[in-house]
Structure formats: C-alpha cells, structure tokens
Amino acid sequence: MTWSLVGLLVLIYARLQLVRHGELSEQALQQAVKVRPIPAPRGLVLDRNGNRLVDNRRALHLVIQREDLPTKPEVVASLAAALELDPAALTRKIQSYWQAGKGRPLVLKENLDEVGIALAERIRARFPFLSVEVAPRRVYLGDELAGHVLGYVGEVDEQMMKEKHDVFRLGETIGKEGFEASGNDKLKGVDGQKRILVDQLGTEVANFGQADAQTGRSLFLTLDAGLQKVAEDAMGQEAGAVVVLDLRDGGVLAMYSSPSYDPNLFLNRLSQDMVDRYLANNVTRPMVNRAIQGIYAPGSTFKLLIAIAALEKGVITPQTPIFCGGRKNFYGRDFRCDKPTGHGSLNMVQAIAQSCDVYFYELASRMDIDDIYATAEKYGLTERTGIDLPQEKRTRIPSREWKRKAVPRDPKWYAGETISVGIGQGAVGVTPLGLARFYALLATRGKMLTPHLFYGFRDDQTNALEPAAVPAFKDTPLDPKIWSVLAEGLHEVVQSGTAAANPFIREIAKEIPFAGKTGTAQVATFVDKAHYARQAKKLKDHALFAGYAPVDHPQIAFAVVVENAGFGSTAAAPVAAKLVKYWCVDRLTNPLPPPRGRMVDPFAPQQPQEPEASE
Amino acid sequence: MKERFRALDPRLLWVLLALIALGTLTLYSAGRNTVQATIWLKQSVWNLLGLSLMLLLASMDPRRIFRYSFVAYLLGLAALAAVLVVGKKIGGSTRWFSIAGQTFQPSELMKWVTLLYLSQRLGSRNADTVGRLELVGAIGLVVFPMLLIERQPDLGMALSFLPILLIIPLMKGLRARWIVALVLLVLAGGFGAWKFALKPYQKQRVMIFLDPSSDLKKKGYQVNQSKIAIGSGGLIGKGFTSGSQTQLNFLPVKTTDFAFSVWAEERGFLGVLLALGLFGLLMSRILDAARAAHTNPEAYFCAGAAGIFGLHLLVNVGMVAGALPNKGMVLPFFSAGGSSTLSFFLALGLIMGILHRSRVK
Numbered sequence: 018m019t020w021s022l023v024g025l026l027v028l029i030y031a032r033l034q035l036v037r038h039g040e041l042s043e044q045a046l047q048q049a050v051k052v053r054p055i056p057a058p059r060g061l062v063l064d065r066n067g068n069r070l071v072d073n074r075r076a077l078h079l080v081i082q083r084e085d086l087p088t089k090p091e092v093v094a095s096l097a098a099a100l101e102l103d104p105a106a107l108t109r110k111i112q113s114y115w116q117a118g119k120g121r122p123l124v125l126k127e128n129l130d131e132v133g134i135a136l137a138e139r140i141r142a143r144f145p146f147l148s149v150e151v152a153p154r155r156v157y158l159g160d161e162l163a164g165h166v167l168g169y170v171g172e173v174d175e176q177m178m179k180e181k182h183d184v185f186r187l188g189e190t191i192g193k194e195g196f197e198a199s200g201n202d203k204l205k206g207v208d209g210q211k212r213i214l215v216d217q218l219g220t221e222v223a224n225f226g227q228a229d230a231q232t233g234r235s236l237f238l239t240l241d242a243g244l245q246k247v248a249e250d251a252m253g254q255e256a257g258a259v260v261v262l263d264l265r266d267g268g269v270l271a272m273y274s275s276p277s278y279d280p281n282l283f284l285n286r287l288s289q290d291m292v293d294r295y296l297a298n299n300v301t302r303p304m305v306n307r308a309i310q311g312i313y314a315p316g317s318t319f320k321l322l323i324a325i326a327a328l329e330k331g332v333i334t335p336q337t338p339i340f341c342g343g344r345k346n347f348y349g350r351d352f353r354c355d356k357p358t359g360h361g362s363l364n365m366v367q368a369i370a371q372s373c374d375v376y377f378y379e380l381a382s383r384m385d386i387d388d389i390y391a392t393a394e395k396y397g398l399t400e401r402t403g404i405d406l407p408q409e410k411r412t413r414i415p416s417r418e419w420k421r422k423a424v425p426r427d428p429k430w431y432a433g434e435t436i437s438v439g440i441g442q443g444a445v446g447v448t449p450l451g452l453a454r455f456y457a458l459l460a461t462r463g464k465m466l467t468p469h470l471f472y473g474f475r476d477d478q479t480n481a482l483e484p485a486a487v488p489a490f491k492d493t494p495l496d497p498k499i500w501s502v503l504a505e506g507l508h509e510v511v512q513s514g515t516a517a518a519n520p521f522i523r524e525i526a527k528e529i530p531f532a533g534k535t536g537t538a539q540v541a542t543f544v545d546k547a548h549y550a551r552q553a554k555k556l557k558d559h560a561l562f563a564g565y566a567p568v569d570h571p572q573i574a575f576a577v578v579v580e581n582a583g584f585g586s587t588a589a590a591p592v593a594a595k596l597v598k599y600w601c602v603d604r605l606t607n608p609l610p611p612p613r614g615r616m617v618d619p620f621a622p623q624q625p626q627e628p629e630a631s632e
Numbered sequence: 633m634k635e636r637f638r639a640l641d642p643r644l645l646w647v648l649l650a651l652i653a654l655g656t657l658t659l660y661s662a663g664r665n666t667v668q669a670t671i672w673l674k675q676s677v678w679n680l681l682g683l684s685l686m687l688l689l690a691s692m693d694p695r696r697i698f699r700y701s702f703v704a705y706l707l708g709l710a711a712l713a714a715v716l717v718v719g720k721k722i723g724g725s726t727r728w729f730s731i732a733g734q735t736f737q738p739s740e741l742m743k744w745v746t747l748l749y750l751s752q753r754l755g756s757r758n759a760d761t762v763g764r765l766e767l768v769g770a771i772g773l774v775v776f777p778m779l780l781i782e783r784q785p786d787l788g789m790a791l792s793f794l795p796i797l798l799i800i801p802l803m804k805g806l807r808a809r810w811i812v813a814l815v816l817l818v819l820a821g822g823f824g825a826w827k828f829a830l831k832p833y834q835k836q837r838v839m840i841f842l843d844p845s846s847d848l849k850k851k852g853y854q855v856n857q858s859k860i861a862i863g864s865g866g867l868i869g870k871g872f873t874s875g876s877q878t879q880l881n882f883l884p885v886k887t888t889d890f891a892f893s894v895w896a897e898e899r900g901f902l903g904v905l906l907a908l909g910l911f912g913l914l915m916s917r918i919l920d921a922a923r924a925a926h927t928n929p930e931a932y933f934c935a936g937a938a939g940i941f942g943l944h945l946l947v948n949v950g951m952v953a954g955a956l957p958n959k960g961m962v963l964p965f966f967s968a969g970g971s972s973t974l975s976f977f978l979a980l981g982l983i984m985g986i987l988h989r990s991r992v993k
Contacts, residue, residue, distance in 0.1 A: 019919060022942055023912040027905065029955045033863040034901040041863025048860075049876045216880040 050225070051084070051215050054121055057206025057230035058153035062167060062196070064242040065268070065472055067480070068611035069158055071167055071197075076154030077129040079137045080122035082219055085146035086111050092144070099140045100125055113175065114187060121188030121208075124172060128154055128285055148219050155197075155284060159612035161277040163245055165306035166238075166269075166406070166470065168195020169280035193283070195306075196238065196470055198407050203471070206233035237472040237482050239268030243609035247599040248273040251592040256580040257559075258307035260453040260468075261596055264571050266487040267457070267466030269404070271596065272450070274307040281614070309402075309409040312446035313578050316536030317372045317515075318563045319441025321459060321503055323380050324365060326392035328499045332383040335502040338362040341375035348433045352378050355537075369506025370514030372535060374440050381439025386430055389438060390416035395493060397465040398447065402454050403488070404468040413446035420444075442539060449576045452563050456533075457574035459503060460565035463494040507532035508568050516562070516590045525594040529601045533564020533575075533593060535586045557581040560588035566597040573600055636691040639988040641921075647913045648965075648980065652679050654895065654907055655965040661873045662886040662894045671887050675968045682977030689981025694989060697982060698752045698929050705749035705773075711738040712780040719784075727784045737971035739781045739789045744979045746777055747796045747936040755929030759803045767800060771817075788947070788960040795939025799932045854884040858952045861890075861897040869900030891966040893952045911945050921983050924990040934986060937979050 033041065062071035079100075087093055093111060097104035102125070114123045126133055129149070141147050155170055157163075171193045173185040185191060191205070192198035211227030248259040252275040261271040278295055295303050305311065327333050343359035344351050354360065354374040360367075368376035381389070393399050393414040401409045413419075415438060421428040423444075437443035447455075450468060457466050467488035474483045495503075510516050511526045515535045525531075538559040560582040565574040575593055582588030603609075656679070660672040689697070711729075715738055719726040728735040754762070754770055774797055778790040861877035870876065875897035877883045886894050896904050915938050922934035941964065948963040950956035962969060964976045 019912055019915040019938070019942070022915075022946060023908045026908055026946070026949050026953075029950060029953050030862065030896065030901060030904045030908075033859060033953055034866055034896070034904065037863045038866045041860050042866065044860045045864035045876055045882075048882060049880050214876075214880070217882045222880060 049214055049216075050212060051082070052210055052212055053082070055209035055211055055227065055230040056121070056152045056190070057208045058232045059155065059170070059190070059204045059206060060233035061235040061475075062204070063235065063237045063475065064240045064245075064611075065237055065270075066241065067237065067482075068242045070163060070238065070240070070242065070612065072156045072158055073153045074156050075151055076127070077134060078124045078150045078152055079126040079129060079133070080124050080148055080150045081111075081146055082122045082148060083114065085148075085219060086114055086123065087144075087146060096125075096140075096144055099143070100136075109175075113178075121186065122148075122150060123188065124150075145218055155280075156614070157280040158614050159242065159245075160279045160281065160614040162242070162249055162612050163240065163273070164195075164278040164280050165274045165308070166195055166240065166272050167280055168197040168407075169193055169283040170197050171283065195280075195406060197280075199405050200236070200471060203236055203474070204233045207231040234477075235475040237475060238470045239263060239266075239270060239472045240272070240470065241270045241600075241604070242612050243604055244271040244596060244599055245273060246609050246612070247271070247595055248592070249275075249277070251595045252579070255582055255588070256301055256307075257578045257582070257589075258311055258449040259575070259577050259592060259596070260308050260449045261573050261575045261600070262453050262457050262466065262468055264457055264461055264464075264466070264565070264574055267454075267468050267490060268472060269468050269470050270573060270600070272308045272470075274305070274311070276301050276303040278303050306406070306408075307578070308449045309404060309406055311448060311578065312410055312413060313449070313559055313561065314443075314445055314538035315441040315447045315452060315563075316538035316559075316561055317374075317441060318452060318456075318534045318536035318561050318576075319445055319447075320369065320372070320377045320439075321507070321534060322393055322396065322398065322455070323377050323389065323439050324369065324503060324506075325396070325495070325499060326384060326389050327380040328365075328502070329392065329496070330384055330388055333365070333380060335365045335498075338364055339368070339376045339379050341373050343375075345375045345378055347378060347382055347436050348431075350433060352436055365502055366506045366509060369503070369534070370509035370512075372510075372515045377439040378436050379439075381435050382432075384435070386435045386438065387416050389435070390414055390419075396455060396458055397491070397493070398451060398455055402448075402450055402468045404450060405471055409450070410448055412448055412451040413444060415444040441536060449578050452561075453574055453576035456563045456565055456576060458493070459495075459500075459507070460532075460571035460574050462497070462500050463492060465491040465493055504532065504568075507534055507564060510534055511564075516586045519586055519590060522586070522590050522594050525598050529566060529597055530568040531564060531566030531594075531597045532568050532571075533562055533566075533590065535584070535590055536561030536563070537584050540581065557583055560584055560586075562586075562589035562593045564593060567601060573597070636687060639691040639984060640687065641690075641917070641984050641987045644914070644917045644980070644984060644987070647910050647917065651907075651910050651914065651965040654910070655891070657872065658891050658895045658966055659887055659968055661875070661898060662878060662891060664873055665879065666881070668887055671968050675973070678970045678973040679965075679977075682974050685974065686977040686981035686984065689978060690984035690988060692985055694930055694982060694985045695927070697985070698748065701745070701749040701752040704745045708738065708742040708745045709777060709780070712742060712777055715739075716780070716783055725784050725786060727786050727789075734970065737969075739777075739784070739786060740971040740975040741978070742777055742781075743789075743793055743796075743940065744937075744975055746774055746793060747933060747940070747979075748982075750774060750796055750799055751929045751932035751936060754799055754803055755927065755932045762803070770800065771797065786960075792940060792943055792947075792961055795943050796936050798939045799936055802932060802935055803928070854890070855951070855954045857882050857884060858890050858893040859954045861893045862953055865897040865900045865903075867901045869896075869898050869903055872898055874898060888962060888967045888969060889948070889960055890952050891968070892949055892963050895966065896952075908945075908949070911941070915941055915945075918983055921987045921990070925986050926990055930986045930989075934983055937983060940979075 058073045061069055061073065064070055087096065093108050094104050097107045110123060129137060137147065137149055157167055170190050173189045173191050177185055178187060192201040207230065209228045209230035212225040213221045214223040216222050244261060248271045252259060252273060255275060257275050259271060259273045263270050282291055340362050341354055341360040343357045344353045355372065360371050360373045363371065363373050363376055398412055399414050401411050417430045420430050434443055438445055454466060454468060458464060467490055469488050471485055472482065473485040476483050510533060511522060511531055516522050516533065538561060540556055540558055560579045561577065563576040565571040575596055577589040577592045579588040579592065656672050656676060659675050663669050663671040715729060716726060720728045720730040720735060722728060727737050727739065729738065750770060750773060774793055778793045781790040857877060861875065861883050864877065875894060877897055878886055878894045883890055883893055895907060918934055918938040918941065922931045922938065925931040925934055944961055944964055947956055947961040962972050
C-alpha cells in the first residue's frame, strides 16, 4: 500500500523531471531571462557657437514590458482609471503592442515627477506588471526661444506607424516637429540591447551582457542663440515672424515665429490646459511657424521685384520720371497712393525711397501679369526655398494659369488686378523666409541661396564643428546697372525715405548703414483713416520690413513681419534695426549669454542626474 | 530521563530526523532574499518543541492518553465552534486563534483528536456485534467536525479527515460492500459539496485542475510555475539555493503549500526519490506499529495515522506536480507552520509510545 503510493508519485515526478525536463527548462529560462532594449539618447543640438539649445536628461517613465501586457478587459479598465487615461485608447494601444511583437515597452506616463513616482509606487501593488524605466529625455534650454525651429520629440503615433511601418518601430521616440523632425535621421541613435535576469516582478536581478546604445550624433545649427534672443525680445507680445539669413551660405541665423511655444511642455501627454492654449487656439495659432507657413501680402516690399521686371523688360529707365498726384485712374478705377497729396515727379530711386504707389501702379500697368510671374520665377519667389524644416509653404505669385486653377468660377485675369500686384497686394502672398531669400538675392547681386539650419555634426573627440556641405545655390546675376539702382533705393529708404522718419532707425543707421524696404499689407479695406483708427486690432494692417546689412559688404539679409501693427516703418523696421545692431556690433563686443530656460529641469526627480550625454 | 529516551523508536526517529533536515534546508532556500529569510529558524523552534512533546508522549502509557480522548474530542468541537466566532480572519478564512501574536489553527490538532476518539470508541467494541446504526453514528462523529471546518472555510483540511473513516472497513475486515459504501459516500459527498457547499473559488480550483491552461493567470498560474520549477530541476537539480523559479519568486507560496517544489527544483529527481523514500519508510514504520499494537484502539489509531500521512503526501506532492487539484494541504516537515508541525509530532509521539509498549510487553 505505502510503496504503491510512493511509486505513483515517483512516476509523476519522473514524467515531469525526466521526460518533460527540456520543455519546462525552456519555460523557466524564458520567463527569467529577458532581452530588453536600451533606448539610445538623441544627439544634442547646439547653436553655431556651440551653445546648447537641446540637451538630454535622465527621466523616469512608467511602462509595461511587452511580455507583461495585460489581456483582461477589466484589468485594463481599472488601470486606465487608476492612471486617469482613456480606457478605449489604452485598450487600442495595448492591442497594437501585442501585435507588434518584441521591442520597446509601452509607456503609460512619461517623465515622472515626484508625484508621478509616488503614484506609480502606489498602484504597482495592484498592477505588478508595471515597471519604472530610466530613459533619456530632451530638455529645450531656451524654452520658447526657438520652439518652432527646434520642434519637439514624442512617441511615434499610430498614424505614422501605418504610413511607414518599415521605418518606425512601435514605442520609438522620434522628432515630431521642427528640426527634431526634419533632422530625425541625423539626431537619432541606435538602440542597444541587454540580456537580463528578472524576478517575478520584472525587476532586474543580474545582467548577462549588453550591446550599449549608441548616442545620436550632436550637431550644430546655423542659428545664433544671441540673435535669436534679440528677435524674441524685439517681437515681444506682437504676433509675426523674423528671419535672418547668412549671406555667405544661406544659413538661418535667426528664425522666430511669434507667439512661440515651449517644446518642453510637449514631451508629456497634453493637458487640457495646453490643448486650449496651443492647439485649439484659433486666434493666435501658436503652433504655426509663421516664418515658413505664414502667407502674407508683401505690400511695398514687393515693389523691388516690380522694378526688376520693368527694367529687364525695358518698359522704363531708372531716370524716367513719373508724376504722382496722390491717385491715378486705371481702367476706369481710381488707385490711391499712400500719400494723398501726391509725391510729385519721381525717378525710380526716389519712388523706392518714398514707396510711391502711383509709380509702381504705372510700372505694373505697362506689363503683363505673366511677365511679373516670369521675373518672380527667375528670382526664386515662386518656389519653396527648400529649408530643412518640415511643411514649408509655397509663396503665392499670381499668373493667368494660377487664376484659372484657383478661381474656377471667374478664371479670366483682369488687367486691373495687375495694378494691385504692382504694390504687393491682391493675390500676392509670400512667406517671411521667401521674402528674406529674395532680399538676400538683392544683397548678393543675384545669388539664390538655399536657407538651411544644419551647420554640421560635432566631432565627438574635439567637440569642434565638422562643417557640412553648403546646400547648392543658383546664380541668377542681376544686371549691375539694375542692381545699383535698387541698392541705392533701398539705402535711401533708411537714410531719407519711409523708414528714416523713425529716429530710432536713423540712429542705428548712422552707426551701421543698412538697406531695406518697408511694407504695409492691408488686411481689410477702410473708408478713411478715422475709420481705420477705430477698427479692432485684428483688422489693422500687417507691418513688414525686409532688407540687408551692412550696405557696403552685406553679411545678413532679413525679413520682419509684425501682424496687425500698422505701418512697416513704425512696427517692423525697429525690429530689423535691433537685429542689425546686435549682429554687427553687440555680438562682437557684448554677446548675450547662452540660453538657460526658466525650468531647466521641470520633470527631474528630486536629485537631478548629470546630463546623459555630456562631454 | 534515560528511560524516556529508550521509548523512542530508533528507526522512526532516524527517518524523522532526516525529513526534518530536508525540510529545514528547503525552508532556508525558500526564505532566502525574501521577508521570510528567518523562517527556517522559526520552523526549527517548532520542530524542537515538537520533538520534546513527542518524547513526552512516547514515554507515557498510550492507554492513559486514550482515556482522555472523549474529553479531548468535546474540547476540540468547542474550539472549532469558537474559532468561527472569535477566530482571526486571514485571506477570507477564519481558521486561526490569535494568542500573543502567535496564530494557532485548532483544526490541525482536531484531526488527530478525532482519530484518537474514534479509535478508542470503535476499538473498545467487539467488531461482530457493532450495529449499523452505531457505525453511522461513528461516521457522523467524523463528519461533524468536518462540517465545522468547512464553515471556516477550509475544504482541504476537512478532506484530510477522511482517512479516519478507514477504521471502519478495517474493523469489519475489509469487506467489499464497506469499500463500495465508502466510495459511494465520498462520491455523494463530493456531488453534494459541488452542488451546495463549494465556494466559487473552490469550484474554480477543480476546474483549473481539469484544464490548467484555462486560467494561467490565477490559481493555475501557481501550479504552472510549480510544474516549471519541478521539471526544470531535472535529474540532479539546479543546486542548493540556485533554483531560478524559487530564488526569483516565480514560485508562489513556496514556504508552505509549494515547499516541495523548492526541493524538487534544487535537488532534482534524485532528491525527490530520497524524500519520497523517507516518507515511505515513515509510513511503513507506522503501519508496523499498527500490526504490532497490543490493543484495537492503538492499532486503529496507527492505521488511521498512516492514512492521514499518506493523504497529505499524496495530495500535496501530487498537487504541486499538477496531478491533483490545488487543495492547500500541507506536507509534513516541509511546509512551515506551528499548529500542523506540533500536531504531527504529537501523533508520532503516541505512535512511538504504542511501538514501545509493543516491544516491552
């Protein structure tokens, strides 16, 4: 009796320990030995002088490892409730992670602060499959300084996975906006891997060896943090955009879109407050990079293109005087000059300096719209500039073909429409970047630069710049005779013309002679000036100023747009003057300190770690 | 004092000491790196206390002990009733008295007291004149404490009373109809229990036993982890304190219900053979005592004790290997626990006393 009982048990154990040994050993190994990816930190982003714009910090994320993903709907539901997540979205995410097989863990909450860590510890008792993972995190040191240029990173989303599932891996951190997105391939590293022994709670007990993650390469941008700061301060509360280009190579020295946003805030799941402030805000639209996505009527800044077209076409000579009586009738309709009393008789230099509308109505009337379009095409105003940022918009220069496509119910081009184009109104629309590139072309007598932000990688040993190849530029030389007329006109704008009325401009121009053109782009039509003055701010004109500096050996070209601010000379030109002064004087004698955000480490645990990827 | 030690049966004692050694090693390994790191020390205290009580009981005349069996049975019933009222609730069950920070489980001892009382009651009768009504009454004496224990609820413990009923076929000469009647009784009891008495978690245990892969995440998870532990141990085991399932906490409740899996993982099939061999020797020595006993009550007690030890061995060792439902029945000398340890030693003390008396006279 006794021994038959013992014998029965021996048989049961022989089956498990001798027959099924291999299979069960495999299972024991599988649940105790895990291969976990080590997320690679992205490269740092520096300005042209090596100041850090984007840094890395350590962060703690609340995650679920792939093999621990919960399956029971009620578990998922109570987890969603505990973390205040949307249960449907969480279920969908868990399912997509199931299907994707091995890889990064599912991140439930990113960049845990003290409160988050306490919460994680508390609910881990109920949900033992949760774990806290250390991963690198981005810090944007300038806060709003260059939000649109730098962009931000985030987890690759469902949409992107669907579109390019062979490129992105689930759970991967990628650039979402700005240079983080367009330079993603340059900045991203290569994830490492480790084989570890884990206990039942998934805690690492031993490490059997790992392939280290390769940090992404750090790189320099062409931005000058100091000049960028000047642009930010000069714009203040006004909406608009600033672009400054380096005339040597087309590098973007400053690009500021106002209102800006703080990329640091976009690293975490969006709060309702942020959605209200940034995403659902249709009035100021802070997420739009106005420098490359804002389409503005160029106003008088467009007159230079009309001048080139007229001179090249031979419909006028620079010396030919045209009389301005304050208004002129074309095709049975009165077109008014900005100066109601009239400018009298003007040659081209004077017309540019005084920004006489009648003069340029007259030039436009002597040409066909397609002539103007052809000139704009020749000097690169009809195409995107090709800057290395995502979603650049195209400038809009009207032509007969354009109208056929854009206004199908009234496809015919009327000669009267050409008159408005003569002063940069009507259907004409340019991006501030496109405008800056056009003025760079004027400054360089015909170099069509390709604006770019990527300056070069950082040499990991010396921390020095390895300059990248300058993007190709097209040479479309301006006739020197034409150029000298334009240059003189632009200089006179600041010396004696529309911009010289402002004493602040005069003072800076005395120190550093610069050239430029004011512009005032109508947003709405008004009966008279009194009516205009009574209107709400949002209906006021956009102020523009575009030009280059210094006059003799130009180094920079710029375009400034201040929305709903009134005249170009009072609102936009002072911003440009500040940029010129910093670049030509203060930068060399008294440069601004490198950026340091107000919240250098808003999410770090109590004792902040040393930067992950420091020298 | 020397006289007292002579009362200990050397063959039983050596087997017992060997099993205690195995159990202590197992608990040391199982408690390592957990909050129960000192559980092997705590259990050693219980073992020493148990050995002392065993020595005390072994040197007493068994007949004196049998004389108090009725009183002990009544006290036991009172204790079972009391624990339902004032007992401490742990994990949804009210099984324990809590005295001075120490919990005591009366049902553990009651099992042996019931065996003692029934052996005494039936053993003092002439087997041929015992009426059917009286036998039904005897069955009732076993079933009544089982019902009280089932109220706690503690089905595993209640079922461990069943070997006591072996006394009846034993005294009636192992007749076929008694065996059939017993099997029918167990089946009817099982059906009745499934229909009326079983709690959902108990039904679930049975269902998981029938199909362990159906619910790996709950109870089946424990058994599955235990099977992985045992199977991955192989022939010679992973080595003392080197079992990955044990040390990384994949193995659940490893200091009590699943202690034997720890031994099987770290010592392998050879270790299992050793442990099962020792249990076999233990039981066959207890059956020796049953054969050698001078009186019927003594013989019945030893036979019932062998049955109880055998049931614990079968259910626990079979359960951790996934061959029987997850019942929560402890394995003597391996599973940590004060009440069960002391009860086993008390029973063995009485058995040694019976063996001693059979040798002396």
